[in-house]
Amino acid sequence: MDLISETYVDGRPGPAHPMAYPPLGGVDLADARRFTSGQPFGDYARLRRDAPVMWHPEPMGGPGFWAVTRHADVMAVDSDPATYSSQRGGILMGYGGPEARHGQLHRASLDAMINLDGATHMALRREHMPYFTPSYLRGLTDRVSAEVTRLLDDMARKGRCDLVANFSAHLPLYTLCEILGVPDADRPKFLGWMHFLEMAQNLAREQSPGDGPIDMANLPPEVQAFIDAFNANVSEMFEYGRTMLHKRRADPRPDLMSAIARAQVDGELLSDEYLDGSWLLIVFAGNDTTRNTLSGAMKLLTEFPDQKARLIADPSLLPNAANEFIRMVSPVIYMRRTATRDVELGGQMIGEGEKVIMYYGAANRDVAVFADPDRLDVGRPNADKHIAFGYGPHVCIGKRVAQIQLEEAYRQILARFPDIRWSGELDIAPNNFVHAVRQLGVEFTAEG
Structure with missing residues (x-):
């Protein structure tokens, strides 16, 4: 199986083709720092209304x-x-650009199931499915409940x-x-x-998008220290993953790590490059998005006390x-x-080879689908029509696991701490790929 990292185009x-919709002033979805106050839902509303398929330039010579x-x-x-x-x-x-990449992280972010199309993608998905069946999830729910407690x-x-930090x-x-058996x-x-x-995006662009390439030879000491720690941690993560996956190949167990290690495409086991990609995908996707939704839900319940x-x-x-x-959170941006x-989408002709970026948080607040979309409604009759996990053949395979954790977490939190509320303390990472909540303060009546 060819490596995507060696065949992809940017x-x-x-x-x-001529632009059917004018570019909207003040909208910049490429600058990660503009997401530190949350997703730009006001910009999304303007885009849906005035330019639903809008050409967006990129900094640093990107193709747009x-x-x-x-x-x-x-x-x-x-x-x-x-x-x-x-x-x-x-x-x-x-x-x-090559000068700003972590070589192994770059390759692994490409050589993974999420980037595959067609039969190869479906073959790998099938290898993961036994760990997301109803019977497996029932047992997992009991363990999740105990951990919440x-x-x-x-x-x-x-x-x-x-x-x-606490939950x-x-x-x-x-x-x-x-699920992995760690x-x-x-x-x-x-x-x-x-x-x-989560901080990888900062490494790639320590300066503002218009400042030009980073001078890697003259970085401030604190930035160099962060880069050194970043490199050490990423290397440790991949070394651990590859070691454990090879152990599972030799000695399989009833866990998802063994399924990844022993997955085959056209009768062949995955190369080490695809093992790295599978490891990165499951560590990131299986952890980060649920964490941010758990935190975001507390903020929402505080902002909408009637729904709480x-x-x-x-x-x-x-x-x-x-x-x-x-x-409402839409953790994957x-x-x-x-x-x-060449294809027509929403009244706009798109050229072969051009990039198309789907904004899930914008789609999930589309008034054409969700009435009063900016309001939390825990009884919303079509809440399950959200597409925060994607749609079609690439829909997130672990979406039911995320729902189980949210349901059990808030079942116990609200029963035990009915007066819990967001205190106003909030720190969101500069990241325009995931809504990354680094800190969210809460207050409640303590037990004892």
Whole structure:
């Protein structure tokens, strides 16, 4: 199987066709620092209304991309991998110049199932499916419930704490490690790895987008120290993953790590490059998005106290509320595709080879689908129509695991701490790929 890292293209400069919609002033989706106050939902609303398929320039000589913001258009792109390819250009907005890349991280971010198209992609998905069946998930739910109780026991006497550090960062990590079969002693390492993975975008652009290339020879000492720590942690993460996956090949166990290690395409085991990619994908996707939704849901319940009261009064609403939390938070901000032919989308002609980027947070607040979309409604009748996990053949394979964690977390939190609220303390990382909540303060009446 060819390596995507050796065959991908970063997108053709465009647009090749006349723009059907004018570029909107003040909208900059390429600058990660503009996401530190949350996703730009006001800009999304303008885009949906005035330029739903808008040509967006890129800094540092990037070729530009089409920003897609309407629910129907995002679904059209996600459901047609023959026309909108993941494999041809990868799923990230850009992969940076060679001078700013971490070589192994760059390769692994491309050589992974999420970037594959067609039969190869489906073959690898099938290898993962036994760990997401209803019977498996029932047993996992019991373990998740016990872990939620343990974490809340640790929080109970504090009365005030950072929800991320005390809860949101730990529950998805526990769940992921349970599915993978990671030994208990090794699990704390994942927290450090996740911190550095989220900050990878900062490494690639320490200066503002218009400042030109980074002068790597004259970095401030604190930046150089961060880079050194980043490199050490990323190398440790990949070395651990590759070692464990090779162990599982030789001695398989009933866990997802063994399924990844022994997966085959056309009768051949995955190369080490694809093992690295599989490891990076499962560590990042299986942990980060759920963590940010857990934190984002607390902020929403504080901003909409009437909906919090509804949930406390009627916990049977929690499964639907979990979908509503995910819709409003939309923790994965975008996914990229590359057009394989000239194609019309939402009234705009797109040229072959041009990048197309789907904004899930924009689609999930499309008034054409969701009435009063900026309001939390735990009883929303079509909350499950959100596409925060994608749509079509690339829909997130672990979405039910995320829902289980949200349902159980808020079932216990609201029963035990009914007065819990966001304190106003909030820190969001400069990241325009995931909504990365680094800190979220909460207050509640302590037990004892």
